[in-house]
Amino acid sequence: MQVSGTVLTVREVGGYHALTLVAPAIAERFRPGQFVAVAVGGEHTGRLLRRCFAVYEVKSDYGGTVEFVFADRDPGTAWLTGRRSRDTLDVVGPLGRPFRLPRDPVSCLLVGGGPGGAALFSLADALHRRGCQVHFVLGGPDAAHVFGARSAQRIGDSATVVTTDGSVGSRGEVAGVLPQALADSRADVVYACGPTETLRQVSQVSSDYGIPVQVCLEEFLQANGACGTGLCLTCVLPVIGDDGVTRMLRACADGPVLRGERVRWSDLGTIPLEALGAPRALHVMEDS
């Protein structure tokens, strides 16, 4: 759906920003893990690429609202931080494939890094509704850049917070506390959203423990995607399919949620030689 949404609020949440807009058509269709692609800069802007954000929460107020959390990292997001209530935004969503939910009431570990933690809260609600246990691990560089630590402590069956500088929770990195968190929570599945490097580590550790892991590639999409809608093919990454074949999949339309153990993390930013359609070893000429 492409809609013109009316901004309700833009607020600072620690070192991040949260923007809520009225967009019933998106709120109604949203499932956890999906994202919105927002046009920035206004009608006559020279910035043409949509900015993609995982949805934090949808609510039924005003017919249906959508909230997303973002880091101000470029002039496009800076423009978003300057929106005021009643401004309108051109938003496309909900986009991408959502997190798949377990059929049984199992134990789930939700791992968030930086603003990516926001994508886990609607998932936590959905899991709770299915009778699942929800354990959180949230991390970030410092107290201002861990999203949702307090909410996680409130709604989670457990919550571990970790920061690089130790300003909140324990000092360290998400990957470091993960083995303990997996053991303590007796997790059957892992869900993660955050920096691509964190997702790589979470996928690695979870696979080592033989636990299935789903990752939401929001940051990769933000860094590589131009449209969010599956048209442009700029946000591709190598992923191993059910048939064992590596294909270049789109983080937007084939993701943003992918099975972590299927992503070829160490080959991001490359075309692995055995990927479908990879240049042949001795094929010297590549196109420009």
Added chain:
Amino acid sequence: MSASLITRLGPVELPNPVLTASGCGGTGRDLAQFADLSRLGGFITPSVLPQPRAGRPTPRMAETPGGMVSAMGLPGPGIDTFLRRDLPFLAEQGARTIVSVGGNSVADYAEVARRLRDETAVCAVEVNVACPNAEDRGLVFASRPSAAADVVRAVRTHIRPGVPVFAKLSPDVSDLVTIALACADAGADGLSLINTVLGMAIDTTTLRPALSGVSGGLSGPAIRPIAVRSVYQVHAALPQLPIIGMGGIATGLDALEFILAGASAVAVGTTLFHDPSAAARIVRELEEALTARGIGRLADAVGLAHRPYGFVPPQVHALSTTEPNHEPKTEERAQ
């Protein structure tokens, strides 16, 4: 009365002149969620090559003022999967499909064209001559008149008569008209202008080129004046050849600019990334723009900018009189 948007690309009639540009509407599946493909003037596919191709590694694009630079490396499923999966989908949707043909050798183009010959769902063919020629140090075919002509001839030979073949040219040449003439002599029924313009961006954080391919193609409104100039120049030299104009079209007035320069149809590319439903809006805006100018038929506006100043088409004249009722009866019938 609103203007008629019907246009012709050689033997093919289109209900309106707004197409989607090659590589910018994906396979059509994702675009179909935002646009009724049967209501587009036509859908131009990404360039199809003989084999599946993964394309370049990321980063493949960078945002630049009024556009983007991208180096994709012609990713695509190859002709087999295209014919089995993508073309039937487009046909089901009722899209008038123009298949873009690519390759790294004349034989590649010929192979894809041969496979397309018996496909009745192909309404026209566009030859992307801005592909690197593996047999010529990776120089694009579009940069030499003889290489461009070889490719066009190879495709034209295999495609059924009655299915027009358009040569899509790159503006990065010293004399576009020479290349256009060579393509016309080789049998091109029309021309698509323009492919992306060579550009580059450097990431000031990593201090390195922003794209894995180092340089890339600039697209979007930033290149529109280059594209309009290209269409104008080529239409002046080859007024009988239909042109599909493209490069930064975002509104109906942008489309009108290309039509006035000599394009019979236009294609919307990068704008679809920003606004996936843009094509329908552009059709509406173009119709309004023609109507507001008293131009009853799109065909009357094609190349109008080439007419000497002071020439006023009859409909425009009718509009500029203060009394709209004075519009002559004959004009009404003509519409």
